[in-house]
Amino acid sequence: MSAAGNISTQSFVVWENAFSPQELDAIVAYGDRLRLEKASVIYEPGQGGGKDPVRITRTAWFPRVAETAWIYERLERIALALNQQVYHYDLVGFSDPLQYTVYQDDEGGFFDWHADQLEAPMPRKLSFSLQLSEAGSYEGCDLEIFGGSTRAPVAAPRERGIMVAFPSYVMHRVTPVTRGTRKALVFWAAGPRFR
């Protein structure tokens, strides 16, 4: 893990080499077989969502089945280790199935500033994003994170296989993809409300 330094000043931590290139290929192959739907974003009325789209993404959910068990197990192990080393949150498991996310240049894929906390008995507390595309295969589409004691948003690393984690209350966005396609696997760890 390259979560070097004082994490109190960082808005996210990075985990490298969670999967081999072959395993990343397998994740993409599985995701590409699923039916991708246009992602909708749930915001309370009056929160300013209005008519402006805040998100253009294709997503699909990875069910936990025999074929995906190894992905779930690996991610669970990493999420736990990272939480033990850095965040020390009370967690009970993933909040949702793993979300396979595709940003396409032909539809101008992006996701505006938001936080991932949702109303739930066991709310999302940690957010994770695994980079599945080669950094050079697309332009734009940076995951930008604004938290910690940085004065401005910071772009997450783009290298394929990098996993980024941050508290779910942290504001983040994905800038518009201007060329190519970016794929990512996104998931959240949940637990009792922060205290």
Added chain:
Amino acid sequence: MQHDPHAYLTPFVVWENAFTPQELDAIVTLGDRLRLEKAVLVYGEGGSTTDDPSRITRTAWMGRAAETAWLYERMERVIRAVNQQVYRFDLTGFSDLFQYTVYHGEEGGHFDWHVDQIRQPAHRKLSASLQLSDPGSYEGCDLEIQGGVKPVAAPRTRGALVVFPAYVLHRVTPIRAGTRKALVVWAAGPPFR
């Protein structure tokens, strides 16, 4: 204030009438007697400080003394009540002395987007800002809080105490005329878990 199990996800909570107009006058009098300094930002790994253009504010620290004991006690009571009803964070007290903050029109006072969640000297978990100036006495200088997709401006009402988790992004937009005064306090506790 009604208890709402999901209120902790709203951008901020407002508590009105925590202080009478006379008490607000007394806070301003106490603050104006202090030596106001140009605020300096501390950030980065080494806690480096710079003359950062992202913040132009005059501040002074208002310590707990015989003269301010009533103010500390009241603030403690209100923050505790807000926390019990909405956030239910583990809190141990205030992270710092109270910060008296003045934005001057002639200096173009403002404070860009930031979060308050620093861990020194204590882990800040709740931020609170008490409006000390009449809304008509200044232009601009809105406290904006980024709770959802779009920032939301906090009420300008004199005496309104605006409370939000210290990890929430917020800013103070540039002041165009007049002077805005506020008292800013932070409640601290063990790290979130």
